[in-house]
Amino acid sequence: MFGFRLAFEFPGYLWLLIGIPFLWWGSFRALAPLGFFRRWLALFFRTLVLTGLVLALAGVQLVWTSDRVTVMYLLDQSESIPEAKRQLMLDYVIRNVSRHRDVAREDRAGIIVFGREATIEIPPFDDNIPKIRRLESYIGRRDATSLESALVLAQAAMPADTSRRLVIVTDGNENLGDGQKLAARLAESGIGIDVVPIVLESKAEVLVEKVDLPSDIRKGQPFEARVVVNAYTDGEDAPPVQGRLQVTRLNSEASESSGREELLLDQPTTLKSGKNVFSLQDQIDQPAPYTYKARFVPDESFDDGIKENNEASAYTYIRGQGRVLLIEDFSNRGQYDLMAQRLRTANIEVVIRPSDQLFGSLAELQAYDAVILAGVPRVSGDAGDTIVTFDDDKVDMLVRNTQRLGAGLLMIGGPEAFGAGGWTGTKLEEAMPVDFQVKNKKVEAVGALAMIMHACEMAQGNYWQKVIANSALEQLGPVDEAGVLHWNMAGDSWLWGGSNGLLPVGPNKPAMLAAVRRMTPGDMPAFDNSMRMAAASLKRSNASMKHCIIISDGDPSPPTGSTIAAFRDNKITISTVAVAGHGTTGSNRLRDIATQTGGKYYEVRNAKALPRIFQREARRVARPLVYENASGVAPEIVYPHPALEGIDTLLPPITGFVLTQTKNSPLAQVLIRSPLPVEEENSTILAVWNYGLGRTAVLTTDSGGRWAQSWNDWGDYDKFFSQTVRWLMRPTGDTGKFDLATQVRDGQVQVVVSALDKEDAFLNFLDMNASAVGPEMQDIPLQMQQTAPGRYVGSFPADQAGSYFVNISPQAGSAPLTTGVTVPYSEEFRVRDTNQALLDALAKSKPSGGSEGQVTEPLAAESMDDVVGHDAFRTGLALARSMRDAWPWFVFVACCLFLGDVMVRRVAISFDWVGRLFATPGNESQEAPSRLKALQERKQALGESIDRRRAAVRFEPEPEADASSIQGKASAAKDRKDRSDLPKTRPSDAPASLTPQPDAKTYTERLLEAKRRARKDKEE
Structure with a gap:
């Protein structure tokens, strides 16, 4: 209505x-x-x-x-709600809408689901909710409850031309946002809120709250660790919970063979209702990062409703001497043993780790003050099933460890390092003082790569073809050339570049990637034609390194001998990849092509290995970035630096290094340069700079294994590497009297620093530089503020489970304070009881112009009829207004x-026609003559009035006037004529003597009479 x-x-x-x-x-x-x-x-x-x-x-x-009503149902889908309850919610909404929605009034209904985020499952429309079996909307992570996001979305989704009501189905355990505050604003907008509570049915719940460790654990010093377990039981008379409490210690540095995890405690435990605290004595003798985990396993499953909150962990780091992590290529182990030995002699602890046993988290890197990448390519290995790679997450950890946590990072050269090792375009390149891609115009088309794609009979074949082509293109530099050959109904053809097929990657990369996405390779009948096209284009290229990759199942007929000779004569290598091969014949065919041209053969059974293979092969075209001189060149120190203090200016000769490009930044300092090549920006041997809170450096030659063998007997070898590494390392000196403590409370990590000087007096007004890194390597702002003498406090949100790392530089010259905080599970699993206080407060938010909402019976299978009977479409809200x-x-x-x-x-x-409308026909004939007579009389009166006006303006002289008087009057007439030029006056202003007389003669008569008298006087 x-x-x-x-x-x-x-x-x-x-x-x-x-x-x-x-x-x-x-x-x-x-x-x-x-x-x-x-x-x-x-x-x-x-x-x-x-x-x-x-x-x-x-x-x-x-x-x-309008009295129409729109009802939006907000369904809590977070992890704290069991799956059975979620299905019960959906059944309730369907039945409630079908029973109470007023069809004649055209009421509307819709559904919003929410967890950490909210989304619209069904927008409001004027019909019943369809009978769906499950909710289809994706709400992202369910490890949190944000009622606020659901309320905001509901307000935006409901039409303004109806009365509006929300029905919130939840347990009320909100851990993100402030739903109650927003509900008050919704009430001001006239939106009512009803609540359907969700009550969890388990009788007991066990929650491992935390593992509490001292903040200042020293090497070899005994300490006490405490585990806090909270037990919720149904009633005061409920029996205690029986189970086992297990505590383990994980050493992130220990090898898997020696055992990283140690069991410290495993004992039967009885939990009383409320908090239970268990103590554990421990001692750590080896400096390393450690993670303590506590887990409670109940004897009976009904004693614990949620399993996710049965485990908690804590992180600590025992710092010893300066420690360095050296990562080497797993396929070339031992090349840097000499350098590691010399560093240990200089009291620097070195841990060597091969590239196939990389760190798994940022926590592991906190044990090291610097990381050395010793000639490591980004992709290592030769066999298809053993190729390993530094993925983006590992690269990001290395960079964050330096930029935000102050660790040093050194890259050492080699035949497969820097740009030649596939590091171009990564975040690691951004962190270094040099660019890995040479931009000198004298080094043109350093590599050319042709890829021949054959539609393989493997699962998602076309998808993997596109993935591997993209992976190869990403490895190439901007001046490298690339082309893709595929077969379609028109025959073999280039995917771009016309008949030439090869184009520079730099300006064409977006178009190349787009073409690859549209590519649909066909089942080519023979290799020969496509290989001849590839050989012709690669031959015409000016690239220094030329390579071809073939991916196939081996089914096409083999190439001719002349085609193979064309590749061999032009020094073009071919690597082949057999995917879903057609038996031994197909594999042998591809193996023969690779062997005859000097390439490699890969046999792949898992398509996921394909991108790594193509990254590995694409690196071959970057080999010209390596500069080698058999006669040797002697590098020279060109810039004094603390890392080179006491070292002779002229260094022993080297026979090679990797070409790089010095960054165009005043912060990048080139310390050592080679005399050849003559381009200074490409001849860097050692460069350093500060990057964030840490330092990075590049040594483009090796440490003595291949190019710098003359350095092995160099007297300053130890001094050169030890001073360079020490300059990079995170400060490890005495942290002074600074005490760092952390705690997790209400979804926030609170960081507290206590600062004292040598005399135990408070240090005030310090400008502390603090930063934090989250579980997903994201930067988290952290600002420390002084709250008391010598006390500084900061906090940041911890809304994700995982490890958070905090780095604080208290003052200039002090070693940084580093710690880690572990959030084992989301706040979603910390609370077990229904938050009835919040639910009641939401329903009591009185909407403007309406009445308060209602709280129904808890939603359960046995009470479904009572809950469905609650009329969500009832009146009691202000009528909706549409205003214009x-x-x-x-x-x-x-x-x-x-x-x-x-x-x-x-x-x-004239409105006489109005009277005629009401006049009778008999009166018309009588009224016409009277009107005509009146008009005639009016005309006669107007005529007489006009005549009188004409006579009133005439003037005639007096009869007795003589000639002289006539002349006088003529003179007067002349005067009147002269006065006529003056402004006219009204007749009433004229003299009284000039007023015309009604009975006088006419002017003409008087004039004739005057003429006769004048003639008569003349004759006399």
């Missing part, structure tokens, strides 16, 4: 309507000459004009009201009426 009324935005202007009586008082007498009817019509128009303008000034609005400004129309109508007022006053209109 709809209603209509007027409203005003500025009602104070309505007082101007009291001017209407004054308008009538001033206009009634002034409009009297218009006659009775026209005067009243003009007054009517003027009244309407004034009224319209006043209403426009008051902001008149048209308001429609109407003042422009009132102004327009007032302007039109003003024109009507002008017309009534200026245009005389």
Whole structure:
């Protein structure tokens, strides 16, 4: 049902309507000459004009009201709600809408689901909810409950032209946002809130709260660890919970063979209702990062409702001497043993780890003050099933460890390092003082790569073809050339570049990647034609390194001998990849192609290995980035630096290094440069700079294994590497009297630093530089503020499970304070009881113009009928209003009426026709003569009036006037003529003697008489 009324935005202007009586008082007498009817019509128009303008000034609005109701059901889908309850929610909504929605009133209903985020499952529409079996919307992670996000989305989704009500189905355990505060704002908008509680049915719950470790654990010093376990039971008389408590210690550095995890405690435990604290004595003798884990396993499953909150962990790091992690290529182990030995001699602890046993988390890197990548390519290995790679997450950990946590990072060269090792374009390149891609124009087309794609009979074959092509293109530099050959119904053809097929990657990379996404390789019948096309294009290329990759199942017929010779004669290698091969024949065919051209053969059974293979093969075209000189060149120190203090300016000769490009930044310092090649920006041997809170450096030659063998007997070898590494390392000196503590509370990690000087006096007004890194390597802002003498406090949100790392530089010259905080599970699993207080507060939010909401019975299978009987579409809310400004129309109508007022006053209109409409036919003949007679009389009167006016302006001289008088009068006439040029006056202003006489002769008669008298006087 709809209603209509007027409203005003500025009602104070309505007082101007009291001017209407004054308008009538001033206009009634002034409009009297218009006659009775026209005067009243003009007054009517003027009244309407004034009224319209006043209403426009008051902001008149048209308001429609409606009693239709829109109900949005907000369903909590977080992890704290069991799956059975989620299905029960959906059944309740379907039945409640079908029972209570008023079809005639066209009520609407919709569904919003929420967890950490909220999304619309069914938008509000005027029909019943369809009988769906499960919810289809994706709400992201369910490890948190954000009621606020659901309320915001619901307010935006509901139409404003209906009354609005929310029905929230939840347990009330909100851990993100502030739903109660937002509910108050919704009530001001007239939105009502009903609540359907969810009560968890388990009788008991066990929650491992935390593992508490001392903040200042020292090497070899005994300490006490405590485990806090909270037990929730159903009633005070409930029996205690029986189970086992296990505590383990994980050493992140220990090898898997020696055992990283140690069992410290495993004993039967009885939990009383409430908090239970267990103590554990321990001692750590080896510096390393450690993770303590505590887990409770109940004897009976019904004693614990949620398994995710049965485990907690804590992180600590025992710091010893300066420690360095050296990562080497697993396929070339032992090349850097000499350097590691010399560093240990200089009291630097070195841990060597091969590239196939990399760190798994940022926590492991906290045990090291610097990381050395010793000639490591990004992709290592030769066999398809043993290829390993530094994925983006590992690279990101290395960079964050330096930029945010202050560790050093050193890259050492080799034949497969820097740009030659596939590191171009990564975040690691951004962290280094040099660019890995050479931009010198003298080094053009350093590599050319042709890829031949054959539609293989493997699962998702076309998908993997595109993935591997993208992986290969990503490895190439901007000046490298690339081309893709595929077969379609028209035969073998290049995917881009026309007949040439090869184009530089730099300016064409976006178009190349787009073409690869559209590519659909066909089942080519023979290798020969496509290989001849590849050989011809690679031969025409000016690249220094030329390579071809073939991916196939081996089914096409083999190439001819002349085609193989074309590759061999032009020094073009071919690597082949057999995927879903057709038996021994197909594999042998591909193996022969690779062997005859000097390439490699890969046999792949898992398509996921394909991208790594193509990354490995794409590196071959980057080999020209390596500069080698058999006669040797002697590097020279060109910039003094603490890392080179006491070292001779001229270093022993080296026979090779990797070409790089010095970054265009004043922060990048080139310390050692080679005399060859002559381009200084490409001949860097050692460069350093500060990157974030840490330092990075590059040594483009090796440490003595291949290119720098003369350095092995160099007297300053130990000094050179030890000083360089020490300059990079995170400061490991005495941290002074700074105490760092952390705790997790209410979804926040609180960091507290206590600062004292040598005399135990408080250190105040310190400008601490602090940073934190989250579980997903994201930067988290952290600002420390002084809250008391010598006490500094900061906090940041911990809304994700995982390890958070905090690094604080308390003051200049002090070693950084580093710690880790582990959040084992989301706050979603910390609370077990229904938050009835929040649910009641939501329902009591009284909407503007309506009544408070209601809290139903808890939703359960046995009480479903009672909950469904709750009418969510009831009245009790303010009627919905739709409002539209109407003042422009009132102004327009007032302007039109003003024109009507002008017309009534200026245009005389006869309304005699109104009388004729009511006259009888007999009276018409009698009234016509009388009207004609009246017109004739009126005409005669007007004629007489005109004659009198004409006579009134005549003038005749007196009869007795003589000639002299005539002359005088003529002179007077001349004077009157002269005066006629002056401004005219009204007749009433003329002299009395000139007033014409009614009985006098005419002017002509008097003039003739005067002439006769003049003639007579002349004769006499």
